[in-house]
Amino acid sequence: MLKQGFLFFLLPLMFLARSIAAEDVPVASVAASTMSEQVKEKRWKDNAEVSIVSTNGNSKTMTTSAKNIYEYTRGKTVYRLKGGGLGAKSQGVVVAENYFANEKVTYKVTDHNYIYERFEWAKDRFTGIRHRYDLSSGAGRLWLNQAADKLIGELGLGYINEERIAR
Numbered sequence: 001m002l003k004q005g006f007l008f009f010l011l012p013l014m015f016l017a018r019s020i021a022a023e024d025v026p027v028a029s030v031a032a033s034t035m036s037e038q039v040k041e042k043r044w045k046d047n048a049e050v051s052i053v054s055t056n057g058n059s060k061t062m063t064t065s066a067k068n069i070y071e072y073t074r075g076k077t078v079y080r081l082k083g084g085g086l087g088a089k090s091q092g093v094v095v096a097e098n099y100f101a102n103e104k105v106t107y108k109v110t111d112h113n114y115i116y117e118r119f120e121w122a123k124d125r126f127t128g129i130r131h132r133y134d135l136s137s138g139a140g141r142l143w144l145n146q147a148a149d150k151l152i153g154e155l156g157l158g159y160i161n162e163e164r165i166a167r
Helices: 002-024 027-032
Strands: 044-055 061-074 077-090 093-108 113-124 129-145 150-164
Touching: none
Parallel strands: none
Antiparallel strands: 044 061, 061 077, 077 093, 093 113, 113 129, 129 150
């Protein structure tokens, strides 16, 4: 059940990201473009992670996790989708189950200032959270942007609605 729910949640998110990316550049324009045009920065980025750890011996445990971050830039606006989950079983008993999905839209007002809107959903069985909804909006500033260091500050208002698992 854990694996089916996890895949049911993550796969549509990954297919959505791929289909939006596929619409970004028509095939005919790629074939007609020159090498200098192909060097341009892509408007979309996708980063996926999958992990499976299984131990067998005196005890039998298995931990699986996956995460996908999709980012699409259009002018001064950046759309970011993130989703993932983690599950763990020990001796056939589920000991951890965590899923999350969020989106964040930022609009660059100046080179260093931006406004944003964010929505997040989370489920964390280990900490007793059945569903958690988090909605916020505000403003942010890039204070430091160097090769090895980046400092961003955000100030905003938010609303959280959380449903706990009865124990």
